[in-house]
Amino acid sequence: MQTDGSILFVATVGEEGIGNLRGVKALFDHRSDICGFISIDGTNVGRLVYEATGSRRYKIEYTATGGHSYGDFGLPSATHAAGRAIATIADHKLPAQPKTTFTVGEIHGGTAINAIASSAHFLLDMRSTSIAALDTLESKVLDACRRAAEQENFHWEAGDDVKVNITCIGERPAGSQSQSATIVQIAAEAGRLVGIKPIFHGSGSTDSNVPIHLGIPAVTVGRGGEGGSTHTLNEWFAPEKAYAGPQRTFLAMLALIGILGTSDPMLSSRNDASMISQNE
Secondary structure, three states, rough: OOEOOOEEEEEEOOOOOOHOOOHHHHHHOOOOOOOOEEEEEEOOOOOOEEEOOEEEEEEEEOOOOOOEOOEEOOOOHHHHHHHHHHHHOOOOOOOOOOOEEEEHHHHHHHOOEEOOOOOOEEEEEEEEOHHHHHHHHHOOOOOOHHHHHHHHHHHHOOOOOOOEEEEEEEEOOOOOOOOOOHHHHHHHHHHHHHHOOOOOEEEEEOOOHHHHHHOOOOOEEEOOOOOOOOOOOOOOOEEEOOOOHHHHHHHHHHHHHHOOOOEOOOOHHHHHHHHEEEEE
């Protein structure tokens, strides 16, 4: 079988956690000839993600002199400052639309049960399909983190003993694309041909964020099989009918790039290249 357009098969790195999409970002930094992008991510074979949820991720670190819990009582605590910040963040009220979220995913700090902590930090994740909403949330949350250090110092009359260091450790671009986009509808129809009912999931944070943000048609599809308890220690996977995923993706790819002598490409040319990405 000879295709009209070209195909790149790419295994990316850094999609999860604090990887910050570094693999797919590097790809698009070095290639300007990609006209379409299909990312394979997750088990739900019918799920079609066609909007890019942007995110900002921060490490919020507090430092203080610290000391003995009894002998030095009265000194401010880095963990208490972090706690003040987290409590304020947790009380934030967010609009239902556009969907905007936050979570403190990890907390670290202190050295012993009987020590006033000299250091503490937490990792913060904020997401939204709207850059404006994300900007607003980011401003409020980072302000709360700064005020937490001031509040801890004020409470113990400690001057500026507690200090806060705020570091951005990740930023995923946001973008939108219509459900009626050619690449989305082709993925849906290819799925129907192999018995997959499409689920138009809409927004998500995947490798497709980068091309969608750049204005390049993209969709993220499930690989197939069954799974659950995602992002927990009880996460599981079973390869039930997993073959349907590759079948659907293969058919969609052929429709997008065309087959010589059989079908014309349905995706607009951008130096005649298309893309399949396998998230590693």
